[in-house]
Amino acid sequence: MKQRKEKWDVKWVVGLILLVSLVLTACGNGNSASNSKGSNSSNSNTSETKVETPSSASPSETRDITIRIGYQKYGTINILKADGSLDKRLADERNIKIEWTEFPGGPQLLEALNVGSIDIGHTGEAPPIFAQAAGAPLVYLAHEPASPKSEGIIVPKDSPIQSVADLKGKTIVLNKGSNVHYLLVKQLEKHGVSYKDVTVKYLPPADGRAAFEKGSADAWVIWDPFLAAAETATGGRVLADGEGVVSNHEFYLATREFAEKYPDLVNILLEEADKIDAWSKEHPQELAEKLSPQLGIDVESLVLAAERRNYGVQSIDAELIKAQQAIADTFLDLELIPKKLDINDAILK
Incomplete structure (x- = not known):
């Protein structure tokens, strides 16, 4: 009887181990499927990036x-x-x-x-x-x-400069990348002056006005209302505006x-x-x-x-x-x- 009981205990233990093993395998397969799905999703995102555009708000x-x-x-x-x-x-x-x-x-x-x-x-x-x-x-x-008349190239009232062609070799101030930058380019082109034949200094409007009044620049390319304010306050002359050259x-x-x-x-x-x-x-x-x-x-x-x-x-x-x-x-x-x-x-x- 004792030998039979020991054999029965061994069979019971082996069965229990097999049962636990099956349960763990099932759980593992579930995780593997989930991981595989996540991996495929990740690979899909890598190969094809979706650009999200904001939807209109209600x-x-x-x-x-x-x-x-x-x-x-x-x-x-x-x-x-x-x-x-x-x-x-x-x-x-x-x-x-x-x-x-x-x-x-x-x-x-x-x-x-x-x-x-x-x-x-x-x-x-x-x-x-x-x-x-x-x-x-x-x-x-x-x-x-x-x-086009709302921007222009202005010179001091007593300046000897009478035309855009006279700006060759002169110092001009303007706000870099602004509309007047393009105005200067097109006016110089119209009058046969290379952009490389003038010295351009980049200054925002307030500093440009100061340079203009101090005489440290021969001309200032500027837009309204700064252009209008310089005209009325200093008597400066508008050498050329955008008429016939730029739209502004x-x-x-x-x-x-x-x-x-x-x-x-x-x-x-x-x-x-x-x-x-x-x-x-x-x-x-x-x-x-x-x-x-x-x-x-x-x-x-x-x-x-x-x-x-x-x-x-x-x-x-x-x-x-x-x-x-x-x-x-x-x-x-x-x-x-x-x-x-x-x-x-x-x-x-």
Whole structure:
């Protein structure tokens, strides 16, 4: 009996071991399947990267947020800020706040957009070219009509320089990458002067004005209202403006993420811009008086600037894209940007 009992114990132990082994094997197979699935998924992601694009937010999702808008010392967005109409509409309809940030020029504004400090802004034609070349995730939203007389090359009132051709060998100051950069290039080209035959120093508007007044520059290439203020305060002469040479458009720009996620807010911005444009066109004096305290520029200069600017929000079309492409190609030829650009890459589809 004792021998039989020992045999029975051995059989029982062996059976128990086999049972446990089966259970562990089943668990292992479940884990292996899961791991295999995860591995395949990982391999799939490696071989084919899916680019996620932000989906449009519903109206309910565009409440209680803050929009960060960059502006300069002139332009329709600047007028919107002074008027307060956009702030009021967004606050009343969506409980949305606007965080306004001022920049000395378009290049500085788009640098902020590039690093994610603002969502929307406005600049002239040239800054988006430099920003796109630097990899900024910008898109064009709309533009204002051409205002070629709103920028120019100004010289001191007693300067012996009488034409753009006389700028050969001279020192010129301007804000690098701004609209006036392109104006200088095209005016020199028109008058047979090589860009390499002038000395260009890059200064933001405030420093450019100081250099101009001190006589440390022979000419200053600048836009309104700084151009108008220099004319009225110093008696400086506009040697040439953009008439017949450049268009000088003002663009509305945004990060691609913002434009694709909040198209309804973009539409509201453009609607309010068009409304304030219509009013501004008919009321240059009142506009100047509204802007003067905010800008710290006298009313007389602002009236001068307002009367030579054109107004009205317009959509981005094929002709406009072609014009921007020509500017980009010009800057590439002058080695002012490092690579060839396709403007269509910055257009909302």
